[in-house]
Structures are given as C-alpha cells and as structure tokens.
Amino acid sequence: MNLIKLDAIESTNDFLKEMSRSQIVENFTVVIAKNQTKGKGQMGATWETESGKNLIMSILVKEVLKDIDEIFHLNVAVALSVIKALEPLNLPKLSIKWPNDIMAENKKIGGILIENSFKSDNKIESIIGIGLNVNQINFDNLPKASSLSLLKEKEFDLNEILEKLFFQIKKQCSLLLSNQHDFLWNEYHKNLFKLNTPIAFSDNENNQFMGIIQGVNFEGRLEVLLNDDSVKTFGVKEIQMLF
Template sequence: MKGSVIWLDSVDSTNEEMKRRLKHQNSLENYDAVVANFQTNGKGQREAKWESSAGDNLTFSFYFQPNNLKVMDAFKLNQAVSILIADFLKSIGLTNVQVKWPNDIMVNEKKVCGVLIENILSKDELLESIIGIGVNVNQSRIESNSNSTSISNELQEYFQIKVIAQELISYLRKIQDFINRPALLQTRFLDLLLGLNENRKFEVKGIEVSGKILGVSSNGNLRVLIEGKEQLFEQKQIRFLFD
C-alpha cells in the first residue's frame, strides 16, 4: 500500500501545510502523512486551538482520496477514522477506549485524541480529505479542567513519538476497507460510542438538559432522547457535560 511520511520539526498547522502542498506542489499521494514535532497554530473542532507541548505529543495530518464516497455519506469517513484510532490505542494497552461524538477519542472518559477532517468536494462527491489528528502521548501535566489525559499518564510509560506515528498511520491506511463495509462500520462505531443508551447531561442552546443517546443518523447527526422525544443534533448544536 502506498503512502509516505513527511517529517517536519515545526509548522503552523499540519492541515495547512498539506493544503499548501496540494495547491502549490500537487505533490501528495493517497495515504501520505505530514507529521510535525510542534504546531504553532494547530486547529481543533469548533475553531478551537489545539494545545500541545513541543515533542511530547503527536500532531499530524493524513491525506486520503476516497473511492466513490458521496457527500451525503461523508460521516462514514469520521466513523472509520475514529474506529481505527481506537483500535490502535487498544493495541498498545489502553482500555475503556470510546468515541465521543462526532470523533473525539476518549480513555476513561477523558480526551486523549482529537480529529479535524477537512474535505474537498465536487458536486455530490467527496474527492479528497485532509485528516488532522492530535494525540496526547507523553504530556504529563494536563490542566485539571480540560477533561483530558495522555497515553503516558494512563499506562505510566514513556513512548517514542515516531514509533507511535508510524504505527497509527499504518492503521489509518485501512480507511477505505472500513468505508466499503457500511454495516460493520455502523456496528463498530456504536460499540465505541460514549453514552449510548445511558442517561447523560448535555448543553443545548446554553441550557443544561438530560438525555439518552440513541445512536447516529445516516448523515452523522446525533440522536438523543430528551423528555421522551427523539431529537437530532448537528455537530455544534449540543455539547457533552462532564462532572
């Protein structure tokens, strides 16, 4: 399987670096990755800034060209990426690995990995994806109010960032295989979904509510039962609350 890894010491954002390479050099191939020792302006979901200590964590972007993936099915990509990251984390010894919708990876209900996917579309088809991933690997000091953790904190072990990067990237090169098996994709994602069929607290329009996650719709909206009525939420319309 093709795909090379580009190693950089420092960059503003690996996603932005990939965009520049696509625009000016047209030099990326399917399954290529750009890994940076440090990002000066890393981005997360909700336009948040990804905070990472230099050399302690893994920050990289992965380039993917889907095979006949419709825009209406784009959430399959989120599902495949989340499942493969979770599988990798389990392979190195982590337990209680879950996905907080839409694609935060949690260990013991604390965030260990964030994903930001930026898609390039043509009419109704998804042509290219830049998948930005940040993994807390060796960062030992985590702000108490961040609800985050690191691989090292969970396993009490130091990890070589380059080894973690190479192994995780090899997992991600199976994305198309998962997308080609939608029934398995949905089953595996629901098995990992944090809060499925559990009473949870959320924030909706600035108000705290209680609800039960029923699953996800075909286009990736979160299905939540609130006061006896099923409601559908897009990505920025609902926020998990943790004690």
C-alpha cells in the same frame, strides 16, 4: 509510507492542504510535526501541545469517498482507526466521544479534524488531522485532558504509534471502499462514549437537559432520547455534553 517530518508549523492540516493545491500529492501522504502553533479543533477551537511530546499529524485521503452523502462515513472510519491502533495498549475505557474526540477513562486523549474539499471533477479530497496526547504529562487548566503516558505511567515511541495508526487508517478506508458501511457503523457504535447512558446536555442557548444517547445517524447527527420519550437529532454546533 510517504512521510513529511516538520519541526514547527502553524497547522499540519493547512500545510498539507496548501501542498495538495500546488502539486500532485500521493494518496495517504502523511505530515507530522514536533510542534504545532495554531492547531485547530472542532468549531474553531485551538489545540496546544508540548513540543515533541505528542503525535501531531495530517494525512491526505482521496479516491475513498464517492459522494457527499458519505462524508461522515470517513469520520467513522478514522475514529475507529484510532481506537483500533490504541486497543493493544489496554487503555481504560477507550471510546469515541461524538463527533471526533478520543477518550480514555472519561478524559480526552485525542481529537480528529477532517476537512473535505470538492474538486472540479466532483472527486472528494480529505485532509485528516489527528492530535494524540502521548508523552505529555502537564495539562494546566485542562482538567478533562490526559495522555497515554499518564494513563499507563510510561513513555511511548511516537513512531510506533504513527505506524499503527497509519496501518489502521488504510485498513478502515479499504472497508469503506468495499462498501462495508454497516460493519464500520456497528463498530463505531460499540465504541461510542456514553451510549445508552443518561447524560446532561446543554444546547446552543445554554438550556440544560437530560437525555440518553441512542446513536449517530448517517448524516453525523447525534440521536438523543429525551424525557418525553421522543428522539431528537442534534448537529455538532447544536449541543454539548456535560460530564
């Protein structure tokens, strides 16, 4: 593993992105930080963490995605990588909340942010940011957050979790490269949070409604069965789960 360790950084994603702009960076290079002052989440949300308590990492992935239509395949592979890495810990109700949150017992324990760039040779380069709550036990004003330590009542070795996660990312990416998309998507749906369960939603105009998650399509849109028996798809900025 080509690993770069930092004490404090605004964003590991931004650091790795800038590094790849200025030099040739080995595929699957990993950057980790003890503290991240401007961590980013979906739709510009911030992610705050206690220094040295959690796994804060970014990994460069290139030569995996072949074209723009495969963008969400990588999201699927990475989310599954986190699930597979954590499965041996026997966390309660481990699941993937669309589009990129990692849940355990209805609490968020991690998040993923993938930033893709398209090079002049039409190749796609991806910076995968993963934040995983490991040994942090205080989550003031975050009632839906938890950590591995809180769930299992013990401390974990961050390096061991990093190694397991790195192994799984390379493994799931190899499945992508060998065109095993159907297998990855089947595994993704098996682990999808609230699949086939009635749940309340809010749209971008704050209208609330009930629906049943049917799955996620290849474009990364959530498929929801509505009360009138129609199935509607929603993008990331169009809908929010209320639970």
